[in-house]
Structures are given as structure tokens and as C-alpha cells.
Amino acid sequence: MKIVDWIVQLMGIALALAAAPVFLGWVNQCRAWLQNRSAPSILQPYRGIRKLFHKDAVIAENASRLFRLAPYVVFGAMVAAAAVIPSVATRLPITRAADAIALVGLLATARVFLSLAAMDIGTAFGTLGARREMMIGFLAEPALLVVIFVVSLTSATTALPIIAERLSAQTFVLNPSLAFTAVAFTMVLLAENARIPVDNPATHLELTMIHEALLLEYSARHLALMEWAAALKLFNYACIGFAVFIPWGIATSDAPLGLTLSVVLLGAKLAIAGAGLAFIETVSAKLRVFRAPEFLATAFLFAVLGLLVRLLLGA
């Protein structure tokens, strides 16, 4: 491996870390515009994180080490995921460390630590949140894996960078199986990132909250890391989607021009995806918690439908 590759790799991670809160801010801004509210600044998530880092950590008396370790593990897992996903370039040193299935496993590791930490204090909300989060997780994970299976049938690999390369090398045809899986993937993205219609990131209503219930006992630097990790998760999911469904423009070498172009294109894709996400969130209503399994089962079926279409028609 060349030094340049490592530099590009580290820059990619830094870009993900920097861009994730901005992307979240952009989604929030779009949502506010669509809802006729005056929008917060696009940098608002940054300000939130900075504020949290400055505060004193307040921790429950009976919190164990697991509770304090979890934010770091969750954050670390999300950064590792960002390193693996080919958001800017495909041939980087770390991208080979995990294929798409291992990536799903990595996201699951983060989820399990998050849920365990929420159960650590032993309050009603924490365990409730953990239970709901794991419920969403076990339904979303297979759907996401089937999406990956379909893509791997099309590109004969499960390694994300190679998927991106092989798919972008093909001439563009409207692939029915990929269309089905794109729908499934979007639904999984909404559920996994605690967006409407499955969860609402803006409320703390005990009857419905999932993600916020998990974080209820966290404060200061721990909460900051968790929030940053959540932003990174959204960013990562978006980049997985780009690598699989719109892989054009991701740099396949470390030529500076290609990389610059790739970053610019990534920005454009994120802007459009963020606006789309805000639109979906604005036009849909929050589901009751027990309708969430139906929502995810639909996602799973869409993905399976994509698989069947792929196997039947070979397209």
C-alpha cells in the first residue's frame, strides 16, 4: 500500500466526521423549510456537540463501566464503518477489511452496545428503548442483508468498493430488481436512523420514542459522542446507498482530479438525498410502535421481491 492511499483514507475518515453533522443539519434545515418554520443554521448540530463537550458529565450512581465505555465503542464502530464504506474512493487500504455483510455486523455491534448501555441504569425508559431498538434492529438487519444479497448477485461480490466499481462500469439500465431493493433500502434507512415514520428524532414522548429513550441517561461528552455517532450513522447509510444504487463518480484511483470530482459529486448526492429524506419525513406520519414491524416486514418483502425478480429475470 502506498502512503498516498493512507493519506486519502485518513482524509476520507476526516471528511465523514466533518460532513456527518452538516448533513444532519441540512436535513433538519430542509425539514424546517418544508414545514414553514424558520430553519436553524446548517451548523446547528456542530454547536450542539460542542456545547455538550464543554459540560460536566452527569452519570447515574449505579452506572457501570459498560455505560461509560459504550459511547466510545459506538462512535468507534461508526468511524470504522465510515472507513470501510467507499464514499469518496474505492481502492483504499481499510476498505478491504470488511465487506457489506461485515459492515452490517459492525452496525449491529454498535446497536447492541447502545442497547446494553441503555439497560445498564435500570430505568423503565432505558429498557423500553433497548427493547424497541433491538426489535427494529432484528427486523431491519435481514432486510438490509437481502438488499446486499441482491446487489451481490448483480455484481458477483459482497465487497462494497468492488460493487461500486462493477456497477458503475455497467451502462445505465433501469434494473427492476435494484429498483425494488432501493425502496427496501430507503425504508431500512428510515427505520435504522430513527426517522419518521418509525421514530421521531425531535420528540421525547415516552409512548413513541426509541432512539431518544436509549440516550436518556447520557449527558455531556458521552451524549456528544452518541449524537455524533448517530449523525455518522445517517451519513454512512446514505453513502452505502450511493455506493450501491448511484455509484457513478466515486474515484477508483488516487488521482487528485478524480478525488476532487468525487468529493463534489458526493456533496451533490448528499444534498439531494438530504432533501429527499426531509420530504419523506414531512409527508409521512409517525407510526405506532407496533406498526413498525409491519413497515419493516414490507421492506423485507420488497427486498425479497427484488431477489426473486433478479433470479427470475436475471435483471
Add this chain to the structure above:
Amino acid sequence: MNFGSTSPLTLCVLLLASWCLVGLAGMARPLSLAFVGRTLFPLGAVLGVALAVVAAMSLTHGTEQLVLPIGLPDLPAHLRLDALSGVFLILLGAASAGISIFAAGYFRQGEGTAPGLLCLQYHLFLASMGFVLLADDAYAFMLAWETMALSSYFLVTTQHRIPEIRRAGFLYLVMAHLGAIAILLSFGILQGGSWHFTFDAMRAAHLHANWATPAFCLALLGFGAKAGLVPVHVWLPEAHPAAPSPVSALMSGVMLEIALYGMIRVSFDLLGQPLWWWGLLPLSLGLFSALYGVVFAAAQTDMKRLLAYSSIENIGIMFTGLGLAIVFTGVGMRAAAALTLIAVMYHALNHAFMKSLLFLGTGAVLHATGERNLGRLGGLIHRMPWVAWLTLIGVLAVAGLPPLNGFVSEWLLLQSFLLSYKVPHPFINMLLPLGAALLALAAALAGYVMVKFFGVIFLGQPRESTLQQAHDAGFAERLGLTWLALGCVLLGFFPTTVISRFSIVTKQLALGELPSSNAPWWLLVPIPERESSYAPLVFFAVILAVVTLATISVRFFYHQRMRRVAPWDCGFGGLTSRMQDTAEGFGQPIRHLFQPLFFIVRELPTPFDAKPKYRLEIGDRIWRALYQPLGPLVRRVADKVAWLQQGRIATYLLYSFVTLVVLLALML
């Protein structure tokens, strides 16, 4: 590896015999717990490590046979050590070493069977499992198999004064024998008219498909009953909680895998070339078991029962892989078959470590608290940090999370499932990839179950005040747990090393080898042209680096001030441990979603009850549909048959006369 004049097979036999001797030594001072615990069990553990080492060395050593003149006249015991036996001997030796060390500190005075007798049963159980792996003729195999069943029955009923435990043991014994009969019948077909019951004769007998198919099905029934495949799984959730924890660990972590070994031996070795569609049977049963097991595990409130159902799930995953390997072999996709079989063996090895670890963890909890009921545990991470953190490794491994070992085998299995669209049979090649989707669902549910298991036992607030007195495990127990946890970590971190050793097995079974790749040792690339890769060490290093950097930079740029306060109670005050989610509550979404699988009896309180009571009982539909009608059926048949017993000697003489006449007519 040069063993000098002694061959690895002889060494293995000697080590197994020493296990028997260690057991017998226990009978010298049957009531001395100190002698058994401090000397014999550690000695057994050392023998286990030695067995694992010898077996690992023997992998490259080629096949070796030995005829021992023991047993009936003219029926010497044939033994054979090949790579397949070797892999499972490693499993037996390495996993049992950790369990034996734990057991050295586990057994207490006054728990049913006397310590010396327990030691004899325990080591006989170990040795018999070893001989099952080495047996090369049907007699020796069945002898070892039955010794295994009987010794484990006595171990299950250690606390034989409790009626439920006797009942669980009896059910186990019945199912074990049902399985043994099926295996015996299968061997009867496999000898193929030569009437030689050595495995060599069975390999040489090329059976017609009409004979081979029933032999395969009988073997599946027999080994499936031992392994706990649905629908012959009913003994497992009863026997595992009944047994002392080291025994549950041995049964779940090792014995179930021995049954898997038997199935691999019959399908790939003795039967020669399996037909592709046989594979669909273990595949579908395995997938169903995996889902069934994990769904039931999520609904359990007894921690050992939960683990027992989780074992059913894992056995399901292994049989799914086995079925897939048979399909691949049958259609001639040999490289894919080799990959799948390696994934299955890898999962067996992983399961031996991770499930033993969890069972031993529950044993430590049980001793510290006297509770198996999840509803009375909680918050033990504060009182038992060693057990909690070591169990956490097992929990993450069973949940199939990278970079630990459970993930590697699941990843390999999913990779091989993704090759199944190439199977040249229409419809089958579309259904098989859907199996991967179900497998993914089962794996994701395992995460749910494990969060419930760990969260309810070790996290939160203690649900009973007596838990404040819980103490951490002793030195020997910690050592055993650490050994197994280390196994989970190493198997997770160095998959390429393990797999390259395993490929000798598939080579010997004539399945072909994994295609060689020029990937470095830390990178796992099972199928070079697909370029799918996984590097757990890099993975772990990245996470570790980020965690360290984040910790340091938070400390450096900000501050590390921290205050401890009471948890947030919404301003109402009076937050008690009763307000936490219970085990029932945590399983509720699963119960709700998979309602048709369960048989549920529920009594809800009404608002006017003076003493509101909530009762929930979850039953197994398969037990009610398949097994419960059996008792009355047998009784009814017996009643009808009883008519023959007239109680008059003249009638019985008539029976003899009629029998003679019929026989004569047949002869002439």
C-alpha cells in the same frame, strides 16, 4: 510433525484411557470434594489440552487406523483418526479443558451425587465422546455412543432428589434411545449386504439410491435427535436446565457437535456420493430449527432454558450448512461444498467455546445467587465483574457480532449461500438464496436474545435485595471462563489460520479444497474471484484506535469532570427496581410477532381485583401436537394388545402351536 515412535492415534487413545482412569480415581475417595476438585478435574483439563494439541498436530499426518482386540470375541474395535475426527477432537479437548477447570471450582458438597461418582461419570462422558470420534466400526461407535448417552443421563440427574430433574432426565434418555435405534438401523442399511460392520466395508458398499435414501433419513433422525433438531428437540430445553452448569456446557458445547460429526461422517464419508436433494431435508429442518429456537429463546424467563433454545438455533444453523454442503456436493460444485462444510465445522468449534462460556457464566450466577429465574436477577455486573465481562464476550460472540468468532462462521455460511444461485436446478436455485435471508433473520434475532440475556442478568438494578450479597466466581471458575473467552477471541481474530487447517478435512472427504488465494494471512478471502474479504484484526484495530483517540482527545481538549447522581425519575421520585423491564416484558415484541408459533395461556387481572395477578405460560406447540398425544395412543394400543394376555396356559400353548405352523409353512 514427527511423533517419534508413537502415532497420534495411539496418543489419542492413551489420553482418552487416562480420562477413564482419572474418573476411576475419583471412586477411590468418593466423598472427598477437595481431592476431586483440586486434583482430578484439573488433571482432566490438562489431558483435554493435550488431546487438543495432539489432534491439531495430527491434522497434517494423514489417516491412520488401529485395531484394538477389545470387545466381543472376533469383533475387535476398529479405530481411525482422520482430519475430520481430528477437528472434532480439537473441539472436544479444547472446550472440555475450560469446562473441567471451571468444574474444579464449581461442585459443592451436598449437591446430589457424591463428588467421586460425579467425577467418574464426567470423565467417562468425555472419554466416550472421544471414542465416538475415533470409532471406525458400527459396534465400537454404538458402544461409545451409548456410553455417552448413559453417562450424560446420570450427569443430568445429578440432583436426582428433585422430581422435575428426574423427569427431564427420563425424557432425555427416551429421546437418546430413539435416536440410537435410528442410527443402528441406519448402520444396518449402510453395511449393504456384506454383513461387515466396519466403516471401511460401508465405504466400499455402493448402495442403490433406494437403500441409501432411507439410510440417510434414519441417520438424520438419529443424529438430529441427539443434536436437538426440531421436531426432535424436546429433551433439550428440559435437560439443559436440569443438569449442573458444567454438564450443560459439555452437553450443549460438545455433545451436540458430536452428533453433527456423526451426520457429517455418514453423509460425506460412509454414504460416498450424496444425492443433491437429500440436502434439502437438513437444510429446511435446520432453517426451521434456527428460527424456532431463537424465537423461543427470546420468550424464556429461565436463563438456562434460554441458552438451551439458543443451542437449538445454532444446531439449526449448522444443519442448514450441512444440507447446503450436500446440495453443492450432489450437483458437483465441489469448491462451494468445501467452503460450506468448513463454515459448518467452524461454527461447531465456535459454538463449543461461546455456548460453554455462557452456560458456565449462568453456573457462576446460579451459585452466587441461587436463582435461575431472570425475573429475580439484575445488576450483577457490580457484584460479579469477572463473570459479567467474560460472559459479555460470549454474548457478543453468540450474537454474531464482529470481530468475535460467531460472526466469522455466519459470514462464511452467508458467502456460500450466495453461491447457491448457480445450482443447476430451476426453482431450487431461487429458493436457496431465500434461505440466506432466513438465516440472516435468525442471526439478527440471536442479537435480540443475547441483549435480553445479558441485560436482564447483569445490567440494571438488582431485582431482589438478596442479590446484594452475590459474590464473584472463584479462581478456578474465572480461569475456566477466561480460557473459553480467549478461545472466542482467537477464533474470531485468526480465521484464515483456522480455515487453512480445516481444508485438509474437505480434501480427505474428496470435496476438493478451497481455492488458494494470494491474500495476506490477516485477510480472509474465501472465494478469490468474488473478492469478498473480511479482516477482523484490521477491523478491531480501527475501532480500538478510534476509541483510544477519542478518549485521549476528549481528555486533552476538554475535561474529565463527572458527577454521580440518582438516575432520572421524571421528577416523581421513588424509582424502584420493579420499574425495570422484566424478562417477560423484553420478550413481548417477539411473542407478539411470532404468536402462531407459541401456545400461550394468559390470565390478565381485571381492574376490580383486590389482588391483581398476571400469569403467562408459554408452551411448545410441537410438544402439544406431536408428543402429548403419544402417551394416550400407546396406552390405547397396549389396552388392545392386552387382549392377547388371556392368563390361561392353554391359550399360550395355542399361540406357540400357531407360530410353529406358520414358521413351518414359511420354511417349506
